[in-house]
Amino acid sequence: MEGAGLATTQISLVREHTETIVPSRALWVSFPLGRPFGVPEDAGFQTRVLRAALELLDQESGPVLTEFDEDIPEPTAPSSEGWACPIDLPQPTADETDAEANLLREISSLQPWHELSRNRRNRTTVGASGLEPESAATFVAGFLHEVPGSAAGALPIEEAFKLSVEDLKSFYSEAITAQPGNATPEDIQSWLWNETVLGEILLVLHQRFRNGPHAELAALAEYALVPRAVLEARKLERPSRPRWHTPQQ
Amino acid sequence: MVRLRDLTDWDRQHILNADVPTFEGRPWTIPPPPAERRVAIVTTAGLHPRGDRAFTPGVGDYRVIPGNCAADELVMSHVSSNFDRTGFQEDLNVVFPIDRLHELVEHRDIGSLASFHYSFMGGGTHPAWMRESALKVIEFLREDHVNTVLLVPV
Numbered sequence: 038m039e040g041a042g043l044a045t046t047q048i049s050l051v052r053e054h055t056e057t058i059v060p061s062r063a064l065w066v067s068f069p070l071g072r073p074f075g076v077p078e079d080a081g082f083q084t085r086v087l088r089a090a091l092e093l094l095d096q097e098s099g100p101v102l103t104e105f106d107e108d109i110p111e112p113t114a115p116s117s118e119g120w121a122c123p124i125d126l127p128q129p130t131a132d133e134t135d136a137e138a139n140l141l142r143e144i145s146s147l148q149p150w151h152e153l154s155r156n157r158r159n160r161t162t163v164g165a166s167g168l169e170p171e172s173a174a175t176f177v178a179g180f181l182h183e184v185p186g187s188a189a190g191a192l193p194i195e196e197a198f199k200l201s202v203e204d205l206k207s208f209y210s211e212a213i214t215a216q217p218g219n220a221t222p223e224d225i226q227s228w229l230w231n232e233t234v235l236g237e238i239l240l241v242l243h244q245r246f247r248n249g250p251h252a253e254l255a256a257l258a259e260y261a262l263v264p265r266a267v268l269e270a271r272k273l274e275r276p277s278r279p280r281w282h283t284p285q286q
Numbered sequence: 287m288v289r290l291r292d293l294t295d296w297d298r299q300h301i302l303n304a305d306v307p308t309f310e311g312r313p314w315t316i317p318p319p320p321a322e323r324r325v326a327i328v329t330t331a332g333l334h335p336r337g338d339r340a341f342t343p344g345v346g347d348y349r350v351i352p353g354n355c356a357a358d359e360l361v362m363s364h365v366s367s368n369f370d371r372t373g374f375q376e377d378l379n380v381v382f383p384i385d386r387l388h389e390l391v392e393h394r395d396i397g398s399l400a401s402f403h404y405s406f407m408g409g410g411t412h413p414a415w416m417r418e419s420a421l422k423v424i425e426f427l428r429e430d431h432v433n434t435v436l437l438v439p440v
Binding site (some may be wrong): 046051058071072073074078084088090091095100160163196214249262 | 307317323361370373375383396406434
């Protein structure tokens with residue numbers, strides 16, 4: 038872009054990568070991956086990050102790599118016991134015969150909170166799969182019994198599965214963050230993977246896909262289904278190195 | 287926070303093992319004065335309008351985000367499960383600071399915003415495979431009279 042006459046400035050989340058790439062202008066921020074502008078619903082904080090990145094355009098020469106001088110504020114603990122999910126959900130169960138029904142009950146319990154989230158934020162990020170949460174749940178739970186031969190929209194089965202999983206995770210976290218309290222991303226992740234039927238089903242499928250005959254589902258389970266931090270906390274087997282997917286062009 | 291010393295060994299090794307590209311030369315374009323800057327966002331967050339095709343790892347293509355796309359229409363089909371999505375779910379601007387940029391235009395800190403912004407998906411896709419798409423995006427940006435680009439990872 039710079040070579041084509043477009044001035045660029047960027048956010049850097051991994052300073053070590055930026056030091057190798059050496060872009061023209063970069064602002065390194067200390068925020069978690071997934072949060073390049075820091076704090077949700079804090080326009081002032083986001084604007085300070087944005088202004089700092091844009092101010093690099095006024096430098097007379099480069100390359101420039103500077104550091105944003107604020108960290109994300111520490112969350113206020115809701116209580117001495119920490120955050121706890123205030124919704125009474127069905128107990129996660131490994132009983133696969135009832136998994137779909139339990140998952141649908143769980144979604145039903147979360148539905149009012151998801152509606153509150155949508156009304157409050159005027160948006161939802163659910164919908165990349167093209168399925169409603171209940172349909173996505175039925176589709177995902179079906180993998181406990183057999184891998185479907187095809188998926189809606191003519192997507193490869195592993196892509197349809199992944200999109201459905203992410204839609205369900207989005208539905209859950211949007212619902213739970215509509216609750217009062219100060220749940221951190223770590224709280225939400227821990228809740229989803231340790232206390233929900235959805236998390237239980239995905240962990241069962243993770244192990245099954247890894248050891249199963251479907252190569253693309255095995256790759257999905259290996260690299261993109263369960264967060265590394267969750268696998269590490271559960272002492273589950275994990276991949277040793279990053280993997281690039283095979284180019285399809 | 288993304289300080290390597292704060293990550294687990296596994297996450298740290300994952301990041302350090304990534305095949306990060308290097309480039310010959312250090313091109314440097316001087317932008318126009320702030321009031322004349324027309325700014326586009328190019329993100330690698332795998333964002334796209336809800337009805338658009340989801341991203342596929344290994345392809346390296348891009349999606350167009352119209353400047354007037356409502357926040358409720360943007361979804362994310364990034365392949366990675368190893369970054370926090372809750373910030374994006376709570377507030378689009380944590381990943382795609384479109385409202386903040388509009389405010390800077392209103393305050394006359396920058397001139398205008400592009401008619402279109404662009405999204406790539408950085409997971410499972412080597413950056414070199416995005417080269418052809420990047421060249422197309424550059425053409426579109428120039429056609430849109432964009433002179434300044436904000437590059438945003440996720």
